[in-house]
Amino acid sequence: xxxxxxxxxxxPDEIAIRDGRTALSWAEVDDQLNRxxxxxxxxxxxxxxxxxxxxxxxxxxxxxxxxxxIAGASVVxxxxxxxxxxxxxxxxxxxxxxxxxxxxxYDRGIEAAKGSDVHTVIxxxxxxxxxxxxxxxxxxxxDAAGPDQxxxxxxxxxxxxxxxxxxxxxxxxxxxxxxxxxxxxHLANFKQGVLERTGGQVGTxxxxxxxxxxxPLSGTRQLIAGVNSVILGRFNAESTLEAIEKYKVNSTIMVxxxxxxxxxxxxxVKAKYDVSSVVSISHTGSKCPVDVKRAMIEWFGPVFxxxxxxxxxxxTCMITSEEWLQYPGSVGRAVPPFSAKILDDDNHEVPPNTxxxxxxxxxxxxxxxxxxxxxxxxxxxxxxxxxxxxxIAYMNEEGYxxxxxxxxxxVVSGGVNIYPAEAEQVLIDHPAVLDVxxxxxxxxxxxxxxxxxxxxxEDAECPxxxxxxxxxxxxxxxxxxxxxxDYVDDLGRNTMGKINKRKLRAPYW
Numbered sequence: 001x002x003x004x005x006x007x008x009x010x011x012p013d014e015i016a017i018r019d020g021r022t023a024l025s026w027a028e029v030d031d032q033l034n035r036x037x038x039x040x041x042x043x044x045x046x047x048x049x050x051x052x053x054x055x056x057x058x059x060x061x062x063x064x065x066x067x068x069x070i071a072g073a074s075v076v077x078x079x080x081x082x083x084x085x086x087x088x089x090x091x092x093x094x095x096x097x098x099x100x101x102x103x104x105x106y107d108r109g110i111e112a113a114k115g116s117d118v119h120t121v122i123x124x125x126x127x128x129x130x131x132x133x134x135x136x137x138x139x140x141x142x143d144a145a146g147p148d149q150x151x152x153x154x155x156x157x158x159x160x161x162x163x164x165x166x167x168x169x170x171x172x173x174x175x176x177x178x179x180x181x182x183x184x185x186h187l188a189n190f191k192q193g194v195l196e197r198t199g200g201q202v203g204t205x206x207x208x209x210x211x212x213x214x215x216p217l218s219g220t221r222q223l224i225a226g227v228n229s230v231i232l233g234r235f236n237a238e239s240t241l242e243a244i245e246k247y248k249v250n251s252t253i254m255v256x257x258x259x260x261x262x263x264x265x266x267x268x269v270k271a272k273y274d275v276s277s278v279v280s281i282s283h284t285g286s287k288c289p290v291d292v293k294r295a296m297i298e299w300f301g302p303v304f305x306x307x308x309x310x311x312x313x314x315x316t317c318m319i320t321s322e323e324w325l326q327y328p329g330s331v332g333r334a335v336p337p338f339s340a341k342i343l344d345d346d347n348h349e350v351p352p353n354t355x356x357x358x359x360x361x362x363x364x365x366x367x368x369x370x371x372x373x374x375x376x377x378x379x380x381x382x383x384x385x386x387x388x389x390x391x392i393a394y395m396n397e398e399g400y401x402x403x404x405x406x407x408x409x410x411v412v413s414g415g416v417n418i419y420p421a422e423a424e425q426v427l428i429d430h431p432a433v434l435d436v437x438x439x440x441x442x443x444x445x446x447x448x449x450x451x452x453x454x455x456x457x458e459d460a461e462c463p464x465x466x467x468x469x470x471x472x473x474x475x476x477x478x479x480x481x482x483x484x485x486d487y488v489d490d491l492g493r494n495t496m497g498k499i500n501k502r503k504l505r506a507p508y509w
Contacts, residue, residue: 036067037147055102255415285415
Protein backbone atom coordinates (compact mmCIF):
# COMPACT_ATOMS: atom_id res chain seq x y z
CA UNK A 1 0.00 0.00 0.00
CA UNK A 2 1.43 3.40 -0.95
CA UNK A 3 0.95 6.68 0.90
CA UNK A 4 -1.76 7.55 -1.66
CA UNK A 5 -4.05 4.67 -0.63
CA UNK A 6 -5.89 6.50 2.19
CA UNK A 7 -6.49 9.52 -0.06
CA UNK A 8 -7.65 7.21 -2.87
CA UNK A 9 -10.12 5.52 -0.51
CA UNK A 10 -11.47 8.83 0.80
CA UNK A 11 -11.51 10.82 -2.47
CA PRO A 12 -10.79 8.39 -5.34
CA ASP A 13 -11.84 10.78 -8.13
CA GLU A 14 -10.24 13.96 -6.76
CA ILE A 15 -7.40 15.18 -8.98
CA ALA A 16 -4.16 14.70 -7.07
CA ILE A 17 -1.61 15.87 -9.63
CA ARG A 18 -1.78 17.57 -13.00
CA ASP A 19 0.35 19.22 -15.65
CA GLY A 20 -0.53 20.85 -18.98
CA ARG A 21 -1.61 17.57 -20.60
CA THR A 22 -2.29 15.03 -17.84
CA ALA A 23 -4.42 14.91 -14.71
CA LEU A 24 -4.45 11.92 -12.37
CA SER A 25 -6.86 11.16 -9.55
CA TRP A 26 -5.72 9.82 -6.20
CA ALA A 27 -6.87 6.36 -7.30
CA GLU A 28 -4.74 6.59 -10.44
CA VAL A 29 -1.74 7.91 -8.51
CA ASP A 30 -2.03 5.05 -6.03
CA ASP A 31 -2.16 2.48 -8.83
CA GLN A 32 0.75 3.96 -10.80
CA LEU A 33 2.94 4.34 -7.72
CA ASN A 34 2.23 0.74 -6.71
CA ARG A 35 3.32 -0.44 -10.14
CA UNK A 36 6.32 1.88 -10.35
CA UNK A 37 7.61 0.92 -6.91
CA UNK A 38 7.13 -2.82 -7.39
CA UNK A 39 8.68 -2.63 -10.87
CA UNK A 40 11.79 -0.96 -9.52
CA UNK A 41 12.13 -3.46 -6.68
CA UNK A 42 11.92 -6.28 -9.24
CA UNK A 43 14.82 -4.74 -11.19
CA UNK A 44 18.55 -4.97 -10.54
CA UNK A 45 19.36 -1.52 -9.14
CA UNK A 46 22.96 -2.38 -8.31
CA UNK A 47 24.86 -2.03 -5.04
CA UNK A 48 23.83 1.63 -4.68
CA UNK A 49 20.11 0.86 -5.31
CA UNK A 50 20.05 3.93 -7.54
CA UNK A 51 17.91 5.24 -10.41
CA UNK A 52 18.14 8.49 -12.41
CA UNK A 53 15.37 10.77 -13.69
CA UNK A 54 16.34 12.88 -16.70
CA UNK A 55 13.08 14.49 -17.78
CA UNK A 56 11.35 17.84 -18.05
CA UNK A 57 8.55 18.87 -15.68
CA UNK A 58 5.65 16.42 -15.98
CA UNK A 59 3.36 14.21 -13.93
CA UNK A 60 5.45 11.19 -14.95
CA UNK A 61 8.61 12.90 -13.72
CA UNK A 62 7.05 13.37 -10.29
CA UNK A 63 5.80 9.77 -10.16
CA UNK A 64 9.16 8.34 -11.23
CA UNK A 65 10.84 10.25 -8.40
CA UNK A 66 8.20 9.19 -5.87
CA UNK A 67 8.25 5.62 -7.17
CA UNK A 68 11.97 5.47 -6.51
CA UNK A 69 11.47 6.80 -2.99
CA ILE A 70 8.84 4.23 -2.00
CA ALA A 71 10.93 1.43 -3.55
CA GLY A 72 13.82 2.33 -1.24
CA ALA A 73 15.97 3.58 -4.13
CA SER A 74 18.27 6.58 -4.17
CA VAL A 75 17.06 8.90 -6.94
CA VAL A 76 19.37 11.08 -9.05
CA UNK A 77 17.43 14.05 -10.49
CA UNK A 78 19.36 15.09 -13.63
CA UNK A 79 19.26 18.59 -15.11
CA UNK A 80 17.30 18.22 -18.36
CA UNK A 81 19.43 20.90 -20.07
CA UNK A 82 22.58 18.76 -19.97
CA UNK A 83 24.26 17.23 -23.00
CA UNK A 84 24.48 13.45 -23.44
CA UNK A 85 28.16 13.54 -22.46
CA UNK A 86 27.41 15.42 -19.24
CA UNK A 87 24.59 13.04 -18.36
CA UNK A 88 26.83 10.04 -19.07
CA UNK A 89 29.33 11.31 -16.49
CA UNK A 90 26.57 11.54 -13.86
CA UNK A 91 25.25 8.07 -14.68
CA UNK A 92 28.72 6.56 -14.44
CA UNK A 93 29.62 8.42 -11.24
CA UNK A 94 26.32 7.63 -9.50
CA UNK A 95 26.08 3.97 -10.49
CA UNK A 96 22.43 4.35 -11.54
CA UNK A 97 20.97 1.26 -13.23
CA UNK A 98 17.59 2.58 -14.46
CA UNK A 99 17.05 5.86 -16.34
CA UNK A 100 13.71 7.64 -16.83
CA UNK A 101 13.44 10.08 -19.76
CA UNK A 102 10.80 12.37 -21.30
CA UNK A 103 9.90 13.66 -24.77
CA UNK A 104 12.59 16.36 -24.75
CA UNK A 105 15.36 14.18 -23.30
CA TYR A 106 14.89 10.62 -24.57
CA ASP A 107 17.46 10.89 -27.40
CA ARG A 108 20.17 12.36 -25.15
CA GLY A 109 19.25 9.90 -22.40
CA ILE A 110 19.56 6.85 -24.66
CA GLU A 111 22.95 8.10 -25.86
CA ALA A 112 24.08 8.92 -22.30
CA ALA A 113 23.20 5.44 -21.04
CA LYS A 114 25.75 3.87 -23.39
CA GLY A 115 28.93 2.99 -21.54
CA SER A 116 27.29 3.43 -18.13
CA ASP A 117 25.80 0.87 -15.73
CA VAL A 118 22.27 1.72 -16.91
CA HIS A 119 20.59 -1.40 -18.28
CA THR A 120 17.02 -0.08 -18.61
CA VAL A 121 15.75 3.19 -20.11
CA ILE A 122 12.06 3.96 -19.50
CA UNK A 123 10.38 6.91 -21.17
CA UNK A 124 7.21 8.72 -22.17
CA UNK A 125 6.45 10.86 -25.19
CA UNK A 126 9.13 9.19 -27.32
CA UNK A 127 8.66 7.78 -30.85
CA UNK A 128 7.54 4.15 -31.08
CA UNK A 129 10.90 3.11 -32.53
CA UNK A 130 12.97 4.70 -29.74
CA UNK A 131 15.32 2.27 -27.98
CA UNK A 132 13.52 2.33 -24.64
CA UNK A 133 10.62 0.80 -22.72
CA UNK A 134 7.45 2.95 -22.89
CA UNK A 135 6.33 4.19 -19.46
CA UNK A 136 2.73 2.96 -19.73
CA UNK A 137 3.75 -0.48 -21.02
CA UNK A 138 6.30 -0.82 -18.23
CA UNK A 139 3.74 0.16 -15.58
CA UNK A 140 1.08 -2.22 -16.89
CA UNK A 141 3.50 -5.14 -16.70
CA UNK A 142 4.38 -4.52 -13.06
CA ASP A 143 2.73 -5.92 -9.92
CA ALA A 144 -0.18 -3.74 -8.76
CA ALA A 145 0.27 -4.94 -5.16
CA GLY A 146 2.98 -2.35 -4.59
CA PRO A 147 6.53 -2.40 -3.22
CA ASP A 148 7.85 -3.69 0.09
CA GLN A 149 8.09 -0.52 2.18
CA UNK A 150 9.85 -2.18 5.10
CA UNK A 151 13.17 -1.57 3.31
CA UNK A 152 15.41 1.34 4.43
CA UNK A 153 14.85 4.68 2.68
CA UNK A 154 17.70 6.28 0.75
CA UNK A 155 18.32 9.99 0.14
CA UNK A 156 18.48 11.48 -3.33
CA UNK A 157 21.92 11.98 -4.85
CA UNK A 158 22.10 15.55 -6.15
CA UNK A 159 24.55 16.88 -8.73
CA UNK A 160 25.61 20.49 -9.07
CA UNK A 161 28.12 22.13 -11.38
CA UNK A 162 31.71 21.62 -10.29
CA UNK A 163 34.52 24.12 -9.75
CA UNK A 164 36.83 21.88 -11.77
CA UNK A 165 34.45 21.44 -14.69
CA UNK A 166 32.81 18.17 -13.59
CA UNK A 167 29.47 17.92 -11.76
CA UNK A 168 29.81 16.98 -8.11
CA UNK A 169 27.38 14.72 -6.31
CA UNK A 170 26.11 15.08 -2.77
CA UNK A 171 23.50 13.14 -0.82
CA UNK A 172 20.34 15.01 0.11
CA UNK A 173 21.41 16.37 3.53
CA UNK A 174 19.79 15.24 6.80
CA UNK A 175 18.15 18.67 7.17
CA UNK A 176 16.08 17.85 4.06
CA UNK A 177 15.70 14.09 4.51
CA UNK A 178 13.00 12.84 6.89
CA UNK A 179 15.02 9.78 7.92
CA UNK A 180 13.43 6.66 9.37
CA UNK A 181 14.49 3.02 9.53
CA UNK A 182 11.98 1.98 6.85
CA UNK A 183 10.30 3.65 3.89
CA UNK A 184 6.99 3.53 5.80
CA UNK A 185 8.56 5.34 8.75
CA HIS A 186 10.22 7.86 6.42
CA LEU A 187 6.90 8.67 4.74
CA ALA A 188 5.20 9.11 8.12
CA ASN A 189 7.98 11.47 9.25
CA PHE A 190 7.73 13.51 6.06
CA LYS A 191 3.94 13.77 6.31
CA GLN A 192 4.15 14.86 9.93
CA GLY A 193 6.65 17.58 9.00
CA VAL A 194 4.37 18.97 6.28
CA LEU A 195 1.34 18.93 8.58
CA GLU A 196 3.27 20.74 11.32
CA ARG A 197 4.50 23.44 8.90
CA THR A 198 1.04 23.99 7.44
CA GLY A 199 -0.93 23.65 10.65
CA GLY A 200 -2.71 20.71 9.06
CA GLN A 201 -4.14 22.93 6.33
CA VAL A 202 -3.08 20.98 3.24
CA GLY A 203 -4.13 22.45 -0.08
CA THR A 204 -2.57 22.85 -3.51
CA UNK A 205 1.11 23.29 -4.33
CA UNK A 206 2.19 24.96 -7.58
CA UNK A 207 5.45 23.69 -9.09
CA UNK A 208 7.02 26.39 -11.28
CA UNK A 209 10.73 25.58 -11.23
CA UNK A 210 12.57 22.68 -12.88
CA UNK A 211 12.13 19.47 -10.92
CA UNK A 212 15.81 18.58 -10.96
CA UNK A 213 16.12 21.26 -8.26
CA UNK A 214 15.38 20.19 -4.69
CA UNK A 215 12.83 22.97 -4.07
CA PRO A 216 10.37 22.19 -6.89
CA LEU A 217 10.93 18.45 -6.43
CA SER A 218 10.11 18.71 -2.74
CA GLY A 219 6.88 20.45 -3.78
CA THR A 220 5.66 17.32 -5.57
CA ARG A 221 6.75 15.20 -2.59
CA GLN A 222 4.10 16.98 -0.56
CA LEU A 223 1.67 14.58 -2.22
CA ILE A 224 2.76 12.32 0.63
CA ALA A 225 0.80 14.57 3.00
CA GLY A 226 -2.22 14.83 0.72
CA VAL A 227 -1.19 18.12 -0.91
CA ASN A 228 -2.40 18.35 -4.51
CA SER A 229 0.23 19.33 -7.10
CA VAL A 230 -0.08 21.50 -10.19
CA ILE A 231 3.03 21.23 -12.37
CA LEU A 232 3.90 23.94 -14.88
CA GLY A 233 6.43 23.55 -17.68
CA ARG A 234 8.71 26.40 -18.71
CA PHE A 235 8.00 29.43 -16.54
CA ASN A 236 5.53 31.94 -17.91
CA ALA A 237 4.51 34.78 -15.62
CA GLU A 238 0.88 35.17 -16.69
CA SER A 239 0.34 31.40 -16.86
CA THR A 240 1.55 31.23 -13.26
CA LEU A 241 -1.01 33.80 -12.13
CA GLU A 242 -3.70 32.03 -14.12
CA ALA A 243 -2.88 28.71 -12.43
CA ILE A 244 -2.89 30.33 -8.97
CA GLU A 245 -6.40 31.67 -9.51
CA LYS A 246 -7.78 28.62 -11.35
CA TYR A 247 -6.56 26.01 -8.87
CA LYS A 248 -6.67 28.21 -5.74
CA VAL A 249 -3.00 27.54 -5.10
CA ASN A 250 -1.91 27.81 -1.48
CA SER A 251 1.86 27.44 -1.73
CA THR A 252 4.77 27.45 -4.15
CA ILE A 253 8.55 27.73 -4.33
CA MET A 254 10.18 30.35 -6.55
CA VAL A 255 13.48 32.11 -7.22
CA UNK A 256 13.96 35.90 -7.50
CA UNK A 257 13.98 35.69 -11.31
CA UNK A 258 10.38 34.50 -11.16
CA UNK A 259 9.54 37.56 -9.05
CA UNK A 260 11.19 39.90 -11.57
CA UNK A 261 9.18 38.41 -14.44
CA UNK A 262 5.92 38.54 -12.49
CA UNK A 263 6.48 42.19 -11.58
CA UNK A 264 7.29 43.03 -15.22
CA UNK A 265 3.74 42.17 -16.27
CA UNK A 266 1.53 45.15 -17.12
CA UNK A 267 -0.57 46.36 -14.20
CA UNK A 268 -3.82 45.45 -15.94
CA VAL A 269 -2.61 41.86 -16.39
CA LYS A 270 -1.59 41.57 -12.74
CA ALA A 271 -4.95 42.98 -11.65
CA LYS A 272 -6.85 40.32 -13.65
CA TYR A 273 -5.92 37.47 -11.32
CA ASP A 274 -6.91 36.70 -7.74
CA VAL A 275 -3.85 35.50 -5.77
CA SER A 276 -5.45 35.71 -2.33
CA SER A 277 -5.40 31.91 -1.91
CA VAL A 278 -1.60 31.94 -1.58
CA VAL A 279 -0.44 31.65 2.03
CA SER A 280 3.20 30.61 1.53
CA ILE A 281 5.89 31.33 -1.07
CA SER A 282 9.35 30.02 -0.28
CA HIS A 283 12.15 31.53 -2.31
CA THR A 284 15.61 30.12 -2.79
CA GLY A 285 18.45 30.19 -5.29
CA SER A 286 19.98 33.65 -4.83
CA LYS A 287 19.69 36.84 -2.82
CA CYS A 288 16.55 38.77 -3.75
CA PRO A 289 16.95 42.49 -4.58
CA VAL A 290 15.32 44.66 -1.91
CA ASP A 291 13.03 46.55 -4.28
CA VAL A 292 11.84 43.32 -5.90
CA LYS A 293 10.97 41.63 -2.62
CA ARG A 294 9.27 44.71 -1.23
CA ALA A 295 7.09 44.93 -4.34
CA MET A 296 6.17 41.24 -4.08
CA ILE A 297 5.17 41.63 -0.42
CA GLU A 298 3.02 44.64 -1.34
CA TRP A 299 1.31 42.53 -4.00
CA PHE A 300 0.93 39.10 -2.38
CA GLY A 301 1.14 40.10 1.27
CA PRO A 302 3.62 38.86 3.93
CA VAL A 303 3.60 35.27 2.67
CA PHE A 304 7.29 34.96 1.75
CA UNK A 305 9.92 32.83 3.44
CA UNK A 306 13.53 33.19 2.28
CA UNK A 307 15.40 29.90 2.64
CA UNK A 308 19.10 30.55 2.02
CA UNK A 309 21.38 27.55 1.62
CA UNK A 310 22.67 25.02 -0.89
CA UNK A 311 22.01 21.50 -2.15
CA UNK A 312 24.97 20.20 -0.15
CA UNK A 313 23.60 21.29 3.24
CA UNK A 314 19.99 22.39 2.85
CA UNK A 315 18.69 25.61 4.42
CA THR A 316 21.24 27.45 6.57
CA CYS A 317 19.40 30.76 7.12
CA MET A 318 15.73 31.67 7.05
CA ILE A 319 13.66 34.83 7.33
CA THR A 320 9.92 35.54 7.26
CA SER A 321 8.31 38.53 5.52
CA GLU A 322 7.66 40.22 8.86
CA GLU A 323 11.31 39.88 9.87
CA TRP A 324 12.50 40.99 6.45
CA LEU A 325 10.45 44.19 6.62
CA GLN A 326 12.28 44.94 9.87
CA TYR A 327 15.68 44.00 8.36
CA PRO A 328 15.38 44.64 4.60
CA GLY A 329 17.97 42.80 2.53
CA SER A 330 18.74 40.16 5.14
CA VAL A 331 18.67 36.44 4.35
CA GLY A 332 17.77 35.79 7.97
CA ARG A 333 19.33 34.09 10.94
CA ALA A 334 20.99 30.69 10.98
CA VAL A 335 18.67 27.75 11.63
CA PRO A 336 19.59 24.55 13.52
CA PRO A 337 21.86 22.68 13.27
CA PHE A 338 23.81 25.63 11.83
CA SER A 339 25.34 28.72 13.38
CA ALA A 340 26.68 31.59 11.27
CA LYS A 341 30.15 33.11 11.61
CA ILE A 342 31.74 36.07 9.82
CA LEU A 343 35.50 35.53 9.53
CA ASP A 344 38.41 37.59 8.24
CA ASP A 345 41.09 36.26 5.88
CA ASP A 346 42.89 34.65 8.84
CA ASN A 347 39.69 32.84 9.91
CA HIS A 348 39.16 35.02 12.98
CA GLU A 349 35.64 36.17 13.85
CA VAL A 350 34.95 39.85 13.20
CA PRO A 351 32.71 42.22 15.23
CA PRO A 352 29.01 42.70 14.36
CA ASN A 353 28.29 44.78 11.24
CA THR A 354 31.77 44.08 9.88
CA UNK A 355 32.10 42.55 6.43
CA UNK A 356 33.93 39.24 6.06
CA UNK A 357 33.59 35.70 4.75
CA UNK A 358 30.38 33.94 5.72
CA UNK A 359 30.90 30.49 7.28
CA UNK A 360 28.51 28.07 8.91
CA UNK A 361 29.21 25.55 11.65
CA UNK A 362 27.17 22.34 11.55
CA UNK A 363 26.55 21.24 15.14
CA UNK A 364 26.31 17.62 13.95
CA UNK A 365 29.83 17.82 12.53
CA UNK A 366 28.64 16.68 9.09
CA UNK A 367 29.10 19.81 7.02
CA UNK A 368 29.55 19.16 3.29
CA UNK A 369 30.03 15.64 1.91
CA UNK A 370 30.71 14.97 -1.77
CA UNK A 371 29.99 11.62 -3.40
CA UNK A 372 33.11 9.60 -4.25
CA UNK A 373 35.38 12.52 -3.34
CA UNK A 374 36.69 12.60 0.26
CA UNK A 375 39.42 15.08 -0.70
CA UNK A 376 36.91 17.59 -2.02
CA UNK A 377 34.77 17.04 1.09
CA UNK A 378 37.74 17.82 3.33
CA UNK A 379 38.71 20.87 1.27
CA UNK A 380 35.24 22.38 1.76
CA UNK A 381 35.94 22.89 5.50
CA UNK A 382 38.31 25.02 7.55
CA UNK A 383 37.52 22.87 10.60
CA UNK A 384 35.27 19.83 11.16
CA UNK A 385 31.73 20.88 10.24
CA UNK A 386 32.74 24.48 9.42
CA UNK A 387 32.17 25.39 5.76
CA UNK A 388 31.33 28.27 3.44
CA UNK A 389 29.00 28.74 0.49
CA UNK A 390 31.37 31.36 -0.92
CA UNK A 391 29.62 34.55 0.20
CA ILE A 392 30.87 37.79 1.71
CA ALA A 393 28.50 39.18 4.33
CA TYR A 394 28.07 40.95 7.63
CA MET A 395 25.92 40.01 10.62
CA ASN A 396 24.17 42.48 12.91
CA GLU A 397 23.91 42.26 16.70
CA GLU A 398 20.66 40.27 16.44
CA GLY A 399 22.30 37.61 14.26
CA TYR A 400 20.69 38.61 10.94
CA UNK A 401 22.96 37.94 7.98
CA UNK A 402 23.32 40.40 5.07
CA UNK A 403 25.11 39.13 1.96
CA UNK A 404 27.12 41.79 0.12
CA UNK A 405 29.31 39.92 -2.40
CA UNK A 406 30.81 36.56 -3.31
CA UNK A 407 34.42 35.44 -2.98
CA UNK A 408 33.95 32.15 -4.80
CA UNK A 409 33.83 32.06 -8.59
CA UNK A 410 30.29 30.69 -8.66
CA VAL A 411 27.69 32.66 -10.61
CA VAL A 412 24.00 32.41 -9.69
CA SER A 413 21.83 33.05 -12.75
CA GLY A 414 18.08 32.67 -12.42
CA GLY A 415 18.59 30.61 -9.26
CA VAL A 416 20.93 28.18 -11.03
CA ASN A 417 24.53 27.78 -9.90
CA ILE A 418 27.10 28.11 -12.70
CA TYR A 419 30.80 27.44 -12.20
CA PRO A 420 32.83 29.45 -14.75
CA ALA A 421 35.53 26.75 -14.92
CA GLU A 422 33.31 24.66 -17.18
CA ALA A 423 32.97 27.35 -19.86
CA GLU A 424 36.61 28.38 -19.44
CA GLN A 425 37.81 24.85 -20.16
CA VAL A 426 35.77 24.74 -23.37
CA LEU A 427 36.80 28.20 -24.60
CA ILE A 428 40.52 27.72 -23.94
CA ASP A 429 40.46 24.83 -26.41
CA HIS A 430 39.53 27.17 -29.26
CA PRO A 431 42.59 27.65 -31.49
CA ALA A 432 42.22 31.45 -31.46
CA VAL A 433 42.03 31.82 -27.65
CA LEU A 434 45.19 32.49 -25.64
CA ASP A 435 43.57 32.97 -22.22
CA VAL A 436 40.09 33.34 -20.80
CA UNK A 437 38.22 34.11 -17.60
CA UNK A 438 34.45 33.96 -17.08
CA UNK A 439 32.75 36.15 -14.48
CA UNK A 440 29.27 37.05 -13.29
CA UNK A 441 27.88 40.42 -14.36
CA UNK A 442 24.50 42.02 -13.63
CA UNK A 443 21.38 40.88 -15.47
CA UNK A 444 18.13 42.60 -14.52
CA UNK A 445 16.04 39.51 -15.22
CA UNK A 446 18.33 36.67 -14.09
CA UNK A 447 20.24 38.48 -11.34
CA UNK A 448 23.56 37.56 -12.93
CA UNK A 449 24.77 36.28 -16.27
CA UNK A 450 28.06 34.75 -17.36
CA UNK A 451 30.47 36.95 -19.32
CA UNK A 452 33.69 35.70 -20.93
CA UNK A 453 36.80 37.88 -20.98
CA UNK A 454 39.10 36.59 -23.72
CA UNK A 455 42.69 37.30 -24.76
CA UNK A 456 42.99 36.29 -28.44
CA UNK A 457 46.07 34.70 -29.95
CA GLU A 458 48.12 37.09 -32.03
CA ASP A 459 48.95 34.39 -34.59
CA ALA A 460 45.31 33.47 -35.31
CA GLU A 461 42.37 35.21 -36.91
CA CYS A 462 40.23 36.68 -34.16
CA PRO A 463 36.72 35.18 -34.22
CA UNK A 464 33.64 37.23 -33.42
CA UNK A 465 32.14 37.00 -29.96
CA UNK A 466 29.13 35.26 -31.50
CA UNK A 467 31.40 32.59 -33.00
CA UNK A 468 33.09 31.87 -29.68
CA UNK A 469 29.80 31.69 -27.79
CA UNK A 470 28.46 29.32 -30.45
CA UNK A 471 31.63 27.20 -30.07
CA UNK A 472 30.89 26.92 -26.36
CA UNK A 473 27.19 26.13 -26.85
CA UNK A 474 28.07 23.29 -29.22
CA UNK A 475 30.10 21.61 -26.47
CA UNK A 476 28.36 22.53 -23.23
CA UNK A 477 24.82 22.93 -21.89
CA UNK A 478 23.61 26.33 -23.05
CA UNK A 479 22.86 27.65 -19.55
CA UNK A 480 26.53 27.12 -18.61
CA UNK A 481 27.80 29.22 -21.53
CA UNK A 482 28.55 32.96 -21.50
CA UNK A 483 25.82 35.24 -22.82
CA UNK A 484 28.30 37.97 -23.69
CA UNK A 485 32.02 38.13 -24.45
CA ASP A 486 34.60 40.91 -24.32
CA TYR A 487 38.11 40.86 -25.76
CA VAL A 488 40.76 42.16 -23.35
CA ASP A 489 44.54 42.64 -23.31
CA ASP A 490 45.17 41.34 -19.80
CA LEU A 491 43.41 39.25 -17.13
CA GLY A 492 45.71 40.30 -14.29
CA ARG A 493 47.17 36.87 -13.53
CA ASN A 494 49.64 37.01 -10.65
CA THR A 495 53.00 35.27 -10.46
CA MET A 496 51.24 32.08 -9.37
CA GLY A 497 48.98 32.25 -12.42
CA LYS A 498 45.88 33.11 -10.38
CA ILE A 499 43.24 35.67 -11.36
CA ASN A 500 41.51 38.04 -8.95
CA LYS A 501 37.98 37.70 -10.27
CA ARG A 502 36.56 40.19 -7.78
CA LYS A 503 38.75 42.79 -9.46
CA LEU A 504 37.59 41.67 -12.92
CA ARG A 505 33.94 41.88 -11.84
CA ALA A 506 34.20 45.29 -10.18
CA PRO A 507 33.82 47.51 -13.31
CA TYR A 508 30.57 45.80 -14.26
CA TRP A 509 28.79 46.24 -10.92
